[in-house]
């Protein structure tokens with residue numbers, strides 16, 4: 001999968017801008033605030049139809065306009081394709097080859113991406129919610145149906161919470177309704193549990209190999225933590241029955257995969273508490289590099305790698321290790337304020353986009 005061209009219209013600081021002739025390895029260079037991350041954000045949007053920088057996508061629209069539009073040209077094995085996203089006061093519209101997509105789920109993952117940015121490197125310390133979101137995004141890039149199960153599950157939890165809240169005001173309990181909704185929660189929750197379990201197992205197949213390149217003789221694996229660990233419909237239904245009174249008392253669903261989390265176990269300890277910040281970054285880098293392998297080896301997909309301002313965060317030794325680990329078959333976009341941060345051999349092979357020169 002290769003992106004060849006990007007057109008930006010009223011997108012952040014760009015009024016109208018075309019970036020053309022991307023190669024396999026692209027380095028975008030320019031001073032802070034010039035618009036490097038915005039290019040990465042546009043590529044991310046083209047894949048996942050949402051931003052990694054903001055939940056309020058209207059803030060992306062250039063201050064002088066009331067809409068933004070991006071158009072991305074790419075090819076995989078077949079003919080060239082193009083993707084469009086438009087956001088205006090009527091919401092978001094997406095197109096593939098000029099044809100409007102009715103559902104966002106039909107649009108996303110035309111090409112796949114792995115993002116490495118300083119923010120992402122904080123995942124060890126982030127909230128469980130951020131870690132779950134990350135896992136959801138990655139799995140949905142590989143399994144379109146996962147988005148559908150997740151939506152079903154989230155709707156069930158929402159309905160159940162609404163009902164439990166109502167019960168707090170008016171204790172007219174219909175326990176049959178809760179039985180039925182719990183049954184469905186277990187049914188959909190088990191599906192989600194199994195996707196997550198499998199994905200984490202796949203990461204664990206690779207993560208220690210990468211981590212040992214940075215930190216020899218240490219061990220690293222991801223521990224999945226879930227209420228659904230029992231993974232058995234009958235037992236889970238019983239579990240939910242047991243806590244029903246508690247749930248009614250607190251007015252909230254307090255058991256399920258919406259509470260899932262995972263820990264990075266480094267030399268036997270949870271790295272959230274025990275590892276230095278430097279090691280935590282290397283842990284996430286190892287996870288990301290593992291994910292590139294998973295996409296390729298287990299799913300035959302070459303994700304586009306987006307490395308946003310990553311190398312200013314790492315010392316030269318570790319930078320070189322990452323350069324060596326990067327697969328030459330993936331298209332790569334690297335942003336940096338200074339070419340000094342980048343290995344000379346890599347620069348020789350790259351196409352350089354100098355944003356400072358264009359102003």
Ligand SMILES: Nc1ncnc2c1ncn2[C@@H]1O[C@H](COP(=O)(O)OP(=O)(O)O)[C@@H](O)[C@H]1O
Pocket residue numbers: 011012013014030031032033034035036037038039059060061062063064
């Ligand atoms: N909605 C917007 N309208 C106009 N400018 C914006 C908008 N959102 C962000 N910007 C500006 O866009 C610039 C580019 O940001 P960014 O891509 O993060 O730069 P870089 O990654 O090169 O440091 C910033 O100077 C920011 O102030």
Ligand SMILES: [Mg+2]
Pocket residue numbers: 036037038309
């Ligand atoms: Mg930036």
